[in-house]
Amino acid sequence: MTNRSVTKTKEQVIETGLFVVAFMTVVFLMLILGFLLTRAWPAVQEVGLREFLTGTRWMPSSRTPGYGAFTMIYGSLMVATGALVVSIPWGLAVAIYISELAPAKVREVLKPTVETLAIFPSVVIGFIGLVVLAPWVARTFGLSHGLTAFTGVIMLSIMALPTIVSIAEDAIASVPQEFKEASYALGANKMETILFVILPAARSGVTAAIMLGFGRAIGETMTLLMVAGNALSMPTTRVLGLPLPNFFGSVRTLTATIAIEGLDVPWGSLHYSSLFVIGGILFTFTFAVNLVAEMVMHRKEV
Amino acid sequence: MESKQPVMSSRHISLWYDKTRALTDITMDIPEKQVTAIIGPSGCGKSTFLKTLNRMTDLNPAVKMGGFINFLDKPLQQYDVVELRRRVGMVFQKPNPFPKSIYDNITFGLRLQGVKKKSDLDAVVESSLRRAALWDEVKDRLKQSAMGLSGGQQQRLCIARALAVNPEVVLMDEPCSALDPVATAKIEDLILQLKQEYTIVIVTHNMQQAARISDGTAFFLSSQLVEYDTTVKMFENPGDQRTEDYITGRFG
Amino acid sequence: MSKYWQQKLFTIVVSAAALFSVGVLFFAVYWIAKDSIGVISWEFITDMPRRRMTEGGIWPAIVGTVYVSLLTMVFAVPLGIATAIYLNEYASKGWVVRMIRLAIRNLAGVPSIVYGLFGLGLFVSTLGLGHSLLSAALTLALMALPLIVSASEEALKTIPDSFREGALALGATKWQAVRHQVLPFALPGMITGSVLALGRIAGETAPIILTGAAYFYPLIPRSVGEQFMALPYHLYILATQHEQVAVVRPLAYGTALVLLGLVLSMSMGAILVRSYIRRRRTW
Numbered sequence: 001m002t003n004r005s006v007t008k009t010k011e012q013v014i015e016t017g018l019f020v021v022a023f024m025t026v027v028f029l030m031l032i033l034g035f036l037l038t039r040a041w042p043a044v045q046e047v048g049l050r051e052f053l054t055g056t057r058w059m060p061s062s063r064t065p066g067y068g069a070f071t072m073i074y075g076s077l078m079v080a081t082g083a084l085v086v087s088i089p090w091g092l093a094v095a096i097y098i099s100e101l102a103p104a105k106v107r108e109v110l111k112p113t114v115e116t117l118a119i120f121p122s123v124v125i126g127f128i129g130l131v132v133l134a135p136w137v138a139r140t141f142g143l144s145h146g147l148t149a150f151t152g153v154i155m156l157s158i159m160a161l162p163t164i165v166s167i168a169e170d171a172i173a174s175v176p177q178e179f180k181e182a183s184y185a186l187g188a189n190k191m192e193t194i195l196f197v198i199l200p201a202a203r204s205g206v207t208a209a210i211m212l213g214f215g216r217a218i219g220e221t222m223t224l225l226m227v228a229g230n231a232l233s234m235p236t237t238r239v240l241g242l243p244l245p246n247f248f249g250s251v252r253t254l255t256a257t258i259a260i261e262g263l264d265v266p267w268g269s270l271h272y273s274s275l276f277v278i279g280g281i282l283f284t285f286t287f288a289v290n291l292v293a294e295m296v297m298h299r300k301e302v
Numbered sequence: 303m304e305s306k307q308p309v310m311s312s313r314h315i316s317l318w319y320d321k322t323r324a325l326t327d328i329t330m331d332i333p334e335k336q337v338t339a340i341i342g343p344s345g346c347g348k349s350t351f352l353k354t355l356n357r358m359t360d361l362n363p364a365v366k367m368g369g370f371i372n373f374l375d376k377p378l379q380q381y382d383v384v385e386l387r388r389r390v391g392m393v394f395q396k397p398n399p400f401p402k403s404i405y406d407n408i409t410f411g412l413r414l415q416g417v418k419k420k421s422d423l424d425a426v427v428e429s430s431l432r433r434a435a436l437w438d439e440v441k442d443r444l445k446q447s448a449m450g451l452s453g454g455q456q457q458r459l460c461i462a463r464a465l466a467v468n469p470e471v472v473l474m475d476e477p478c479s480a481l482d483p484v485a486t487a488k489i490e491d492l493i494l495q496l497k498q499e500y501t502i503v504i505v506t507h508n509m510q511q512a513a514r515i516s517d518g519t520a521f522f523l524s525s526q527l528v529e530y531d532t533t534v535k536m537f538e539n540p541g542d543q544r545t546e547d548y549i550t551g552r553f554g
Numbered sequence: 555m556s557k558y559w560q561q562k563l564f565t566i567v568v569s570a571a572a573l574f575s576v577g578v579l580f581f582a583v584y585w586i587a588k589d590s591i592g593v594i595s596w597e598f599i600t601d602m603p604r605r606r607m608t609e610g611g612i613w614p615a616i617v618g619t620v621y622v623s624l625l626t627m628v629f630a631v632p633l634g635i636a637t638a639i640y641l642n643e644y645a646s647k648g649w650v651v652r653m654i655r656l657a658i659r660n661l662a663g664v665p666s667i668v669y670g671l672f673g674l675g676l677f678v679s680t681l682g683l684g685h686s687l688l689s690a691a692l693t694l695a696l697m698a699l700p701l702i703v704s705a706s707e708e709a710l711k712t713i714p715d716s717f718r719e720g721a722l723a724l725g726a727t728k729w730q731a732v733r734h735q736v737l738p739f740a741l742p743g744m745i746t747g748s749v750l751a752l753g754r755i756a757g758e759t760a761p762i763i764l765t766g767a768a769y770f771y772p773l774i775p776r777s778v779g780e781q782f783m784a785l786p787y788h789l790y791i792l793a794t795q796h797e798q799v800a801v802v803r804p805l806a807y808g809t810a811l812v813l814l815g816l817v818l819s820m821s822m823g824a825i826l827v828r829s830y831i832r833r834r835r836t837w
């Protein structure tokens with residue numbers, strides 16, 4: 001009998017131990033958030049969040065420092081949005097092809113191939129952008145160098161592609177067969193079925209794929225650090241009098257700023273603290289994007 | 303029913319999976335060293351009832367239960383669940399050997415209890431395989447994977463595995479439904495042998511099987527116990543029209 | 555345009571997009587390989603970099619990447635597997651479990667550079683671990699954690715419930731059932747999943763820039779407190795930061811190929827092993 005109670009205690013200890021470990025994930029997330037907040041706090045207090053979010057002069061180590069991060073927010077949003085404009089249609093097409101059109105043999109090769117793209121280290125993608133795409137961009141568009149937002153957009157769209165494909169493909173594949181059969185029975189052809197029945201039925205998964213792709217694009221560092229030029233500017237152009245982002249200018253993203261300045265910033269300085277503000281902005285972006293994706297994907301359960 | 307001492311007795315057992323009612327007020331005794339068959343149409347709660355008898359239902363957090371079941375002298379809830387499951391063994395509908403050797407399958411339960419001596423383990427392996435009428439077929443390949451056995455052999459292995467921990471009651475949930483007639487006949491013979499030593503409760507869809515092997519038969523219908531009596535009585539002169547309809551196959 | 559032609563066009567466009575993605579992959583590998591195959595030699599792999607990295611090899615970067623990845627796994631794998639076991643075997647529904655799952659998904663979404671910044675703030679400066687293998691590995695471990703949890707959970711999900719029930723019905727306790735009839739069969743899947751995660755981690759640059767990777771440190775680190783060179787960071791430096799970018803370009807190509815080869819072979823290896831295990835599975 002004591003033997004049994006020993007076993008029972010042991011069981012209890014194991015379960016509790018496993019729970020504690022699992023709960024560490026929550027602790028880690030809170031730790032990251034809390035740490036970003038406390039380290040960012042001095043700068044927020046000194047400079048004001050408003051200046052960070054709307055100011056355009058970023059010169060934290062100058063004698064007359066500026067902490068406006070809007071230039072980088074602009075840069076990040078510009079390349080991430082641009083990348084999605086490319087990778088959403090591209091990714092959806094690949095997902096549709098894999099789940100609806102490809103012969104079984106092709107699918108078996110295609111899926112792992114696209115997933116392999118996700119394994120490519122971002123620094124390698126950046127390197128390819130640097131040595132292959134950038135010179136081509138410079139030549140083709142007659143620029144002095146090819147390190148532009150456009151170059152970043154293209155490389156970034158390749159990086160966001162696997163995320164979009166794999167989630168969208170799951171969503172499309174889980175559309176019930178009956179929907180498709182009903183559509184064919186009504187005389188729709190394959191294209192109509194895909195566009196008007198399958199995609200709408202899979203829309204929550206597709207939306208989630210897009211959100212997560214956006215999160216991936218906003219958070220990407222190395223590729224953009226290497227190919228987007230890192231200029232602290234907000235390139236614009238006028239089309240029919242309308243100011244629009246100029247993708248053939250250089251931009252610097254939030255992520256690149258941390259990577260560039262984080263290495264030799266004096267710990268504890270206002271500059272150091274302001275980098276955590278940028279980290280906080282990034283964290284908030286991706287946290288919100290993930291949350292929305294989560295909510296969209298589980299809408300039925302709520 | 304002839305009055306043998308009940309080993310298990312359920313009193314007013316009701317059970318819900320969330321909002322689905324699976325058992326309604328089941329009261330019945332399981333007599334010692336007899337074969338008790340549970341019959342009834344699909345979804346009537348047979349498996350659920352069987353699982354309440356060794357508290358496998360505890361594993362499902364959605365389950366809510368009312369009433370109580372006595373095992374020997376005290377309610378099931380008062381037993382340590384691990385101890386209870388050792389004493390009330392279970393054989394599942396689909397043979398579920400572990401993907402390990404035949405020997406390791408049989409000795410798993412004993413090792414859990416701390417039995418380590420090879421000669422003890424060897425002895426139990428032989429005796430339980432003999433009791434499950436499988437010894438002659440597998441004695442030369444005890445170290446080979448159990449997954450290489452035929453379906454019927456796998457099921458007898460699972461029976462042997464259950465017997466190896468020396469239970470008092472063995473619960474069987476449609477143990478033959480995945481088997482061909484020859485394998486089924488073997489298991490039926492085996493069950494008749496086993497009732498010398500064990501109390502057996504068996505769920506079956508097969509009327510002939512119930513008639514051939516059981517002493518008592520309980521007929522379940524949509525979560526209720528309709529009738530429970532000796533098998534002879536149930537098959538020759540059922541007291542309830544619904545029982546008769548079901549047994550004679552005039553039922554959906 | 556008739557319906558027939560519309561459909562034809564649609565099919566062509568969609569297939570072309572799919573084909574193009576494969577094209578991009580092969581093109582990428584081709585471009586790296588074409589200019590680097592000539593650079594790769596035994597000396598390139600096993601030599602120290604010399605003359606401000608304009609000559610010599612990349613041995614310390616290879617070793618550094620291997621070290622930091624392995625150390626990362628030492629932290630992340632046990633935590634990740636234990637978390638997966640809790641979630642898949644023990645957790646019942648409830649808000650705590652929902653919170654844990656939410657945390658894991660959000661950890662997976664945090665940008666790598668933010669991990670780097672966090673590592674810089676916590677491990678490097680606040681805890682005083684300095685720019686070191688240890689700081690970098692702890693940072694990467696946080697990143698790897700969600701990957702390993704989901705891979706391990708997937709492996710646990712392939713184990714049929716009948717194994718658990720079979721064990722419990724024989725009088726096994728919960729942990730005994732998990733320990734003897736679930737984990738042994740899930741372990742190969744967990745390990746291949748972890749190797750896949752390792753492949754991803756080995757290629758990460760952003761988090762280690764801020765936490766321990768050195769610009770130039772032609773030594774093999776002898777303790778976890780030392781800085782280290784790493785292939786991804788080395789490639790970044792050769793490609794953009796070196797004072798003679800044009801001179802070291804061949805070395806950059808070589809580094810890219812080695813890094814890509816390392817990461818891809820690890821991942822492909824894991825994928826192959828996984829599919830082999832799946833085919834061999836008898837249940």
Ligand SMILES: Nc1ncnc2c1ncn2[C@@H]1O[C@H](COP(=O)(O)OP(=O)(O)OP(=O)(O)O)[C@@H](O)[C@H]1O
Binds near residue numbers: 343351362
């Ligand atoms: N795990 C579960 N969760 C929810 N409902 C369940 C669960 N198991 C069984 N049920 C429901 O409880 C009822 C009884 O199920 P049970 O499996 O006991 O029937 P059964 O008589 O064994 O049927 P069968 O002959 O098909 O095996 C059914 O309505 C079934 O749908």
Ligand SMILES: [Mg+2]
Binds near residue numbers: 348349350475
């Ligand atoms: Mg059943």
